[in-house]
Amino acid sequence: MTSDFLYIWFPQQPAVSILIWAVLAIFLMYIARTPAHQALCGAARSLHNALRLIARSIMLAENQLRQRNREVLLAHGREAVERQIDREFQRVEALVSRDLSGYPSLQRDLKEQIAKIDEDYIQSGEVPPQPPEWLKVIEAVAEIPGNGSTVVSNILGDIHATLKKSMNRDLAEYRKANKERHALLKKMMPYWRSLGKTLVSVEKKITGLEHRSNVIDEQMQQYEQILAQTDQAERTLSSSSLTQFFISALVMSIAIIGGVVNFLLVALPMKEMVGAHSYLAGMPASDVAALFIIAIEVTSGLFLMESVGVTRLFPIISSLDDRKRKIIFWVTLTFLLVFASIESSLAYMREMLIADNAAITQFLSDNVKVEEPQLSWIPSVGQMVMGFILPFALTFVAIPLESFIHSSRTVIGLVVAWLLRMLAFAVRLSGQLLYSLGRLLVNIYDLIIFLPLRIEQSVRQRKSGAAAEVETLDEAVVASTEEK
Amino acid sequence: MLKLRLIFVVFTLVLLQSCTEAKMDSRAVYMLLDTSGTYTKQFDKADGIIKYLLAKLSTGDSLALARIDSGSFSEKDIIAKITFDLRPSKANAQKRAFYTAVNEYGKDIRNSSYTDITGGLLQAIEYLNETGASDKTILIFSDLKEEIKEGHVRDFPIAFNGIKVIALNVTKLKSDNVDPREYMDRIAAWKKRVEDGGGSWEVINDFDHLGDILK
Structure with missing residues (x-):
């Protein structure tokens, strides 16, 4: 056609x-050249402008999202630092109440020790021996000239002997007094040691307090930076958030594997309890029941961690008073214990079912009637222990879960912002490409009709050439006329 | 607000409906055992198939074993039948009891002078439909040579309605060896009868391919 x-x-x-x-x-194209050019250029320009507008809107949205991300990040950071500071203050309080509450008694001990040392010191002070009062008398007698008298000589000899005797006695007393002083000084040594020890322990406590105060100082600086909404604080928090996201994702995946193991332990015996051929929303009821048990355990774990104050996923629980939180703790712990016991028995039942299946297979293949299925104890006990421990292990999922939830908000925000930026770039690029395409189409249009365009150009040139010749002739005529 | 409540109620009802609905994915197998001629001596082979079935079938499935004799359209010909309990341990006990019953029967098989396969099939269809299973299978352990007592009417179409019919261990008779076309015609006739009735037909003579019997 x-x-x-x-x-x-x-x-x-x-x-x-x-x-x-x-x-x-x-x-026809030659005739419609001008309107066709206008249409092509107009369409390209309109598309270009529209796409630029869209890109601008996307960038605006990206900016808003980034701003919101920043706010959320800083809010989370502030909350985290507040918690850390709060914790540090609690530690300091504990330190002060534990160690420094005994400070008055410590001071009393120190004073007593110092008083005793002082007393002993005073007692140990060396008293210089007083010269005998009669020395002057002896000096006067000694100066009496002898003149060869035997009486004087005897008197002096007696005096010398008495003096010597007295000196010996004094020396002995002096030595005795020194010995007593030394004994007193020796008695002071344990007090000195005790004093030294007390002072060292005080120093340690003060150093611990100093360290805590340094930590608080650092955290306060960070807190101030967050409050001031500095870029540095944002970068630090963002990086910390990404690290938290990957670490918590890793731990969560390990926990998921643990959950799967738990499920495998429970799913088979659950068939015995709820039947193997009943279904809930297209899923075997036994599987649903097993998943339900695991879900209850995880939930109990979450509440347990919340009541202890390890996580803060539910503000209502964290804002409750200590007594109520204690009640929640005991209730969830009881739940966990009950479910752990159930799981343990289910794990045992699983082993029994496996043994029974093995027995029936043996019966059908070898025609050997097995009255009692052989139950091996090691795997049975192993599975029971695993069934008991896994619910408690799953309790700790609450910690990475909290980190994951908090950090994923930041990470998702960052990813979406990046995607928006990429989209804006793509839209802008498309607009520019469409504009260039419009210009290219105009050129192709002209290329198709190049022949009439060339003819038109030649005609125009000829016309302008003839007009120029006429003008030159006119000018020559005018010039010759002027010369004449 | 009222609309929202209404939507919530409807959604809950639909969810509950879907929750309470039991999935019909159970299987039912009816095995017909030829007791005429030399087939009484081939009980060992049938025993192997029964063991295979007991191993393959699980909770909620049904299994019946019936003999083909002079007039097979009767409940009296059912040697053993069972629908396995939903609890695996109970189902295992039932399997043991079923096999014991079959074993007892195997010790004292009486030879039948006629082979009423059609009657057996009718009884099988009735049983299988009663089980309400989604996957129904009839196993015929026979040479497919029907010999009906005088006066019995069996030449009418049978409604199989999606039932899978598998002929097992279809042995060749002496006359088949003389003219193999008899054997092929016999199988073709049964195939046509089953397929015309809306069922599917299969022959398994090699027991290594028993894996195809059940899904």
């Missing part, structure tokens, strides 16, 4: 027909 229409001019000569169509088309 199309070919018939194409060859309408000379059906026998298709080439000629096509040529006529081409000439006709070029002619």
Whole structure:
């Protein structure tokens, strides 16, 4: 049909027909050149502008999202630092109440020890021996001239002997007094040691307090930075959030594996309890029951961690008073114990079922009747212990879960912001490409009709050339007339 | 607000409906055992198939074993039948009891002078439909040579309605050896009868391919 229409001019000569169509088309295109150019350029410009507008809107949305991310990040950071500071203050309080509460008694001990030392010191003070009163008398007697008298000589000899005796006695007393002083000083040594120890312990406590105060100082600086909403604080929190996200995701995946193991332990015996052929929403009821038990255990674990204050996923629980939180703790712990016991028995039942299946297989293959299925104790006990421990192990999922939830908000925000930026770039690029395409189409249009355009150009040149010649002739005539 | 409540109620009802609906994915197998001629001596082979079935079938499935004799359209010909309990341990006990019953029967098989396969099939269809299983199978352990007592009417179409019929251990008779076309015609006739009734037909002579019997 199309070919018939194409060859309408000379059906026998298709080439000629096509040529006529081409000439006709070029002619029509030449006539419609200006409006066609305007339409192409207009369409390209409109699309370009529209896409630029869209890109701008996307960038605006990205900016808003980034701002919101920043706010959320800083809010979470502030909350985290507040918790840390709070914890540090609690530690300091504990330190002060534990160690420094005994400070008055410590001070009393120190004073007593110092008083005793002082007393001993005073007692140990060396008193210089007083010279005997009669020394002057002896000096006077000694100065009496002898003149060879034996009486004087005897008197002096007696005096010398008495003096010597007295000196020996004094020396002995002096030595005795020194010995007593030394004994007193020796008695002081334990007090000194005790005093030294007391002072060292005080120093240690003070150093611990100093360390805590340094930590608090650092955290306060961080807190101030967060409050001031600095870029540095944002970068630090963002990096910390990403690290938290990956670590918590890793721990969560390990926990999921633990959950799967738990499920495998429970699913088979659950068939015995709820039947193997009942279904809930297209899923075997035994599987649903097993999943339900695991879900209850995880939930109990979450509440347990919340009541202890390890996590803060539920503000209502963390805002409760200590007595109520204690009640929640005991209730969830009881739940966990009950479910752990149930799981343990289910694990045992699983082993029994496996043994029974093995027995029936043996019965059908070898025709050997097995009255009591052989139950091996090691795997049974192993599975029971595992069934008891896993619920408690799953309790700790609450910690990475909290980190994951908090950090995923930041990570998702960052990813979405990046995607929006990429989208804005793509839209902007598309707009630019469409604009260039419009210009290219205009050039292709002109290329198709290059022949009439060339003819038009030649005609114009000729016309302008003739006009220039006429002008030159006119100028020459005017010049010759002027010369004449 | 009222609309929201209504939507919530409808959604809950739909959810409950879907929750309480039991999935019909249970299987039911009815095995017909030829007791005519030499087939009484081939009970060992049938025993192997029963063991295979007991191992393969699980909780909620049904299994019946019946003999083909002079007039097989009767409950009296059912040797043992069971629908396994939903609890695996109970189902295992039932399997033991079923096999014991079959074993007892195997010790004292009486030879039948006629082979009423059609009657057996009708009884099988009735049993299988009563089980309400989604996957129904009839196993025929026979040479498929029907010999009916005089006066019994069996030449009418049977409605199989999606039941899978598998002929097992179809032995060749002496006359088949003389003219093998008899054997092929016999199988073709049964195939046509089953397929015309809306069932599917299969022959398994090699017991290594028993794995295809059940899904």
